[in-house]
Amino acid sequence: MTMEQRKEKMEELRAKMRSSAKANRKSVIEESARAKINARDAARLEKQKKLAEVLRTKADAEERGEDVERAKNWEWTIEENDEWEKKLARKARRADFEFHDDAHAARRRYKKDLDQIKPDLTQYNRQKEVAMGLAPGTLTKRAAESLYRDANSLLYADNKPTEDAIDRVISKINRDVDKKRNFSRKRANEDEGDITYINERNRVFNKKIARYYDKYTAEIRASFERGTAL
Secondary structure, X not given: OOHHHHHHHHHHHHHHHHHHHHHHHHHHHHHHHHHHHHHHHHHHHHHHHHHHHHHHHHHHHXXXXXXXXXXXXXXXXXXXXXXXXXXXXXXXXXXXXXXXXHHHHHHHHHHHHHHHOOOOHHHHHHHHHHHHOOOOOOOOHHHHHHHOOOOOOOOOOOOOOOHHHHHHHHHHHHHHHHHHXXXXXXXXXXXXXXXXXXXXXXXXXXXXXXXXXXHHHHHHHHHHHHOOOO
């Protein structure tokens, strides 16, 4: 086989590779699009199913002459109702977003962090069993000091957290750092120039007006800015 034939063979192989890669990429894109459509359709069907169940329950209650909300509340247990009321009360307490003082802001931050904590109850129960000793209920002073420490405890730095616990702390710190980095009070339209509006609706209106009248009022506005207007 001559050198020219080898070059032609190499070009054919490269062309096949390019066409194969292009076909594979097209297939992957089509499959991804189908998956998105299927997920969207499934969510839509689930939403329609829930709506149909609500409408059917409402129609059945109206046929029996019952209150719809009262009939719906029968589905909740006492424990679930208590949890719901606690959630509403907690939401009402946290509805105050105004800044009062540093202690109030720190407490709000602490409570928000507590909501994101997912304790490892299995590991906690294991440590508790070791600390409590042989039989349940016989809590020695040494065991109590090992698990429930106070200001008078002399034990320090003998607890080794698990890798999962360390990962949770690191992920929490990284989330706080990213949130602080991405936080900005800068408005989205400040780069356009001077702020001549008081809200979003006024900004859109001023933009429409400027589209037609800026070319006629440019000299007047420039005179006002220089302070030479008559």
